[in-house]
Amino acid sequence: MTHVAIIGGGPGGYEAALVAAQLGAQVTLVDSDGIGGSAVLTDCVPSKTLIATAEVMADLEVADELGITVHDAEGDVAKRTTVDLGKVNRRVLSLARAQSHDIAERLDRDGIRRVAGRGRLDGTRSVVATLDDGSEERIEADTVLVATGAAPRTLPTAQPDGERILTWEQVYDLEERPEHLIVVGSGVTGAEFAGAYNALGLEVTLVSSRDRVLPGEDPDAAEVLEEVFKRRGMTVLGKSRMASVTRDGDRVTVALEDGREVVGSHCLLALGSVPNTADMGLEEAGVTLGKGGFIEVDRVSRTSVQGVYAAGDCTGVFMLASVAAMQGRIAMWHALGDAVSPLDLSIVSSNVFTAPEIATVGCSQKAVDEGEIEVEQVMLPLATNARAKMQGVQEGFVKMFCRPGTGIVVGGVVVAPRASELIHALSIAVAEKLTVDDLALTFTVYPSMSGSVAEAARRLHHVR
Template sequence: MTSQQDVFAPFALPSLAILGGGPGGYEAAMVAASMGAEVTIIERSGVGGSAVLTDVVPSKTLIATADAMNRNVDSAELGVSFKAADGDPKEAIKADLLQINERVLRLAKEQSTDIRRGLEAVGVKIIIGTGRLLDNRTIEVDRGETNEIVRADAILVSVGAHPRELATAKPDGERIFNWTQIYDLKELPEELIVVGSGVTGAEFASAFNGLGSKVTLISSRDQVLPGEDSDAAAVLEDVFARRGLTVLSRSRAESVQRTEHGVVVTLGDGSTVTGTHCLVCVGSIPNTTGIGLEAAGVEVTSSGHIKVDGVSRTSAPNVYAAGDCTGVFALASVAAMQGRIAVAHLGGDGVRPLKLKNVSSNIFTSPEIASVGVSEADLASGKYQGDVLKLSLRTNARAKMRNVDEGFIKIIARKGSGTVIGGVVVGAGACELIFPIALAVAQKLHVDDVASTFTVYPSLSGSISEAARRLHVHM
C-alpha cells in the first residue's frame, strides 16, 4: 500500500552538491531543499556569485542612478527645471561616484546576505571555499587552512564566467578596467573609452554618459549591439548621438596603454583615441578550468563551456550544469531556470526542456531594449514566416505624459495563423513591458487573445494591445 508520504514526495534524491552559488546554484538549492533533499552549496566568493556581487546587481544599480539623472536632465519639458549658473541643467545635477559606488556595493552585499538567509532557512549548507570535482559524486573544497570532502548523489556545476581580457589591454584597476573593477572608481571619469559594443559595453557606455562622463564607445561592427534587433539598435544610436556619446563603428581596438594622465587606445587602422579611463568589455570566459571536470567525465566545448542538454544534463552520470559556464544564454534568468530544471529532472518531477525561443532578455541601456522569441532576422533567413507590426511610442498618451519621445513596440505573428511568436520593446521599463509578449509566446496565444485583453488607459502596455489589434487575421 502506498503511503501518503510516498504520494506527495516524489523526490528521490537524498543529497545534492552544488558547485557555485550564483542564480543557477541558489535557485536549484532552494527547490531541492523544499523537496526534502540534503543540499550543500560550495561558493568561493559569496552567495549570489558574480551575478549579485560584481555583475548584474551592481551594474543595474549603477544604471538606475544614471536613469534618475537622465530623467531630471530631460524634465524641463514637464515644467520642472534645475537652475545652474550657465543655465545648463546638466551642470545643476552632479554624480558623486564615490557615494554611488558605495551604495552599489552595499546593495550587492545586502542582496547576497538576503539570499544566504533564505537558503539557510530551508536547511541548505553553505561552504565558502574553492571546489574541485574528484569524480561524479565527490567535491574537494579548499577552505584555505583546511580541505573538506563533500559527497552527494548528484552534482550541479554552476561556476559562472569571468571577463575576457586582451593581451594588449591588461586591466590595472586604476585607469584600465574590466567590468568587475569599475566600482572601485572614486571619481567620475572625465573621458571614458568603452571597448566593445555588446550588451555590457553598451550598458556601461549609456550609464556613464547619463552620469556625466564624456563617453566614446568603440564598436568593431556596423551597429551597436550586434545581433540584436536592428531597429532597436538604430534608436539607441540616435539617443546616444543626441546625448553626446560618440560611437566609433567598424573600429577595432588593438591595444590600450596607460599614459601619464590617462589612456590611449590604438585602433586597427593605426589611429588613436585618448581619454582619462578605459573600460574593456570584450566577452567572458567560463570558469571551468581546473575544477576537475575531466576527472568527473564532463565534456566541454572548444571554448571551455560545459556541454548540456535541454534538461541541464552533462555527459557524466549524476552531473548537471547551469548558467554562464554552459554557454547557453548569459542571463541570470536562464541560469536559474536551468538549475530548477535540473532539480526537477533529478527528482523525477514534471519537467519541460529549456526552450530558448521562450527566453525574454533585456538590455539596460537608456532607453531599455527587451526582446523575446523569433526575430526579424529569423524571418529574413527563412527560418520562420511571419507578419511584423511596429508601433512607435510617440503616439502613446502615457509616453507623452512622461516625456518619452523614443521607442516602440514590435510584435511578430506567425503568418496565416496569427500566433504570437516574437516581440521587441524599446523604451523606459521595457524589461517590464516584454512580459505580456513573452507570456503570449510561451503560451502560443493568438494576436486576438492579446488584443482582446483589457489594458489600463493611459498606459504603455496599451500599445502592446494596439499592435496586436493591427495584426488581426481575417479568417
C-alpha cells in the first residue's frame, strides 16, 4: 500500500487526503493549526461570516425605496439598527470551529490518520512531526505533499499587537466596536474588511498605495466599488503609501510617506501574505523556493524533488481556497496514477466579497487592453435588469468577452449582489468553450439577475 504523508490541514491538505484515501493509499496528515487551516479558522469562513452580517446592514440602504422604515425621524439608520460586534465575532468563531469539526470527522470516517504537530521534511521521503509535548514522530512515506499555507505579512514599521493594531486573523477577538478603523491595503482583503466594517456602521479610512482600490481587479468593477465606498461615507486615500503604524494608548497613528498622518482607534493591516515555508527542511531536501519563499511547482503540483508535491498558498500560484483544493487533488491523482488534467488557471473563477460583489473568470480587461488577446466585448449595466430594479440594486454590470469569429466565451466579470453565484454560468461557458449563442439560447428565469448574462450574450450574437 502506498503511504502518503501530508503536511498541513487546510484545503490543499485535507482535500488531497480525501482523494488519496479514496484511491486506496494509507494517509497520514500532520497539522499544527487546526483542521481546515486558515481558510476555515482565520480567513475565508470567518471573514465571509462577518461579511454576511454586513450584507444585511448594506441591504438596509434601500429599505426606504422598498417601503420599509428602519430609521428615526432624522433618517439615522444606526439609531434604530445596531450591531453587537462581540456577538457577531462569537458567531464567526463558532461557525469556523463547527466547520473545522465537520471536516475532521470526514477525515476520520475515511480512515485518515491525523497527527497534531508541526511537520517538516527530513530528506525527501520522511516527515518529522514535532508534537505538542515536544516529542517527535517520524513518518516514512512514498509521497509527500506540503500544504502549509501562508500567514499575514507584516513590516518592521507596522507590527500588530493584537489589540489595536491587527492582522485579519486577529480582528475576531474584538468585543467592542472600533470608533475609527484604519485599513491599510486596498487589495481584496483590505477592500472586503473595509467594506464590511463600513456597512456595520464604523467610521473607516482605507489607505491605498495605488491610485484606486482593488488594483489587481477589473478596472470598471473597481471604479464602481470605490464610488460605492465613498457614497457610504468611507474615506478612501489613494496614492497614499504607509510608512509606519504606531500606538499611543487607545490611539493608533498611520504615518504616510508624504508626511500626512491618519489617527484612529484601531488599524487593520492588509499587506498581503508570506508563505509558511521557513524551517521546514525544504531547501535541505532539494525543494526549490522562488521569490518570497514560495514553493515552485508545475501544473500537476510537483516540486523540484521527485515524490514531493506542494499545494495551496505556500506555492503562491493563485491564493484561493478553491485553487489550493484543486492543487491538492491533482497532486494525489498524479502521484497515485489516476487520470489527471493539469491545473488550468484560465478557467478559475474568483470573487471579491464586497457589496456589491465582484466576480471574474477567464481573460481580464488588462490582458485585452495590453493586446494579449483579441476579443469582442460588451458591458451591460444592471440598471436595465427588472429584478435588479425590484431589489433596489443601484450599481453593477455584466461584462462578457468572446473570441472574434467563433464567439467562444473566454471571460467575464459580474458586479452585483451574489455575483459569486452569477459567475457560475460564465465559468461553465469558459471551461467548456461554449459560444455566446450557446448562452443566449439557454432559458433564464424572468425576472432574474442571470437574465443579464443571457442578454449580454445576445448582444454578442454572431450572424451565421
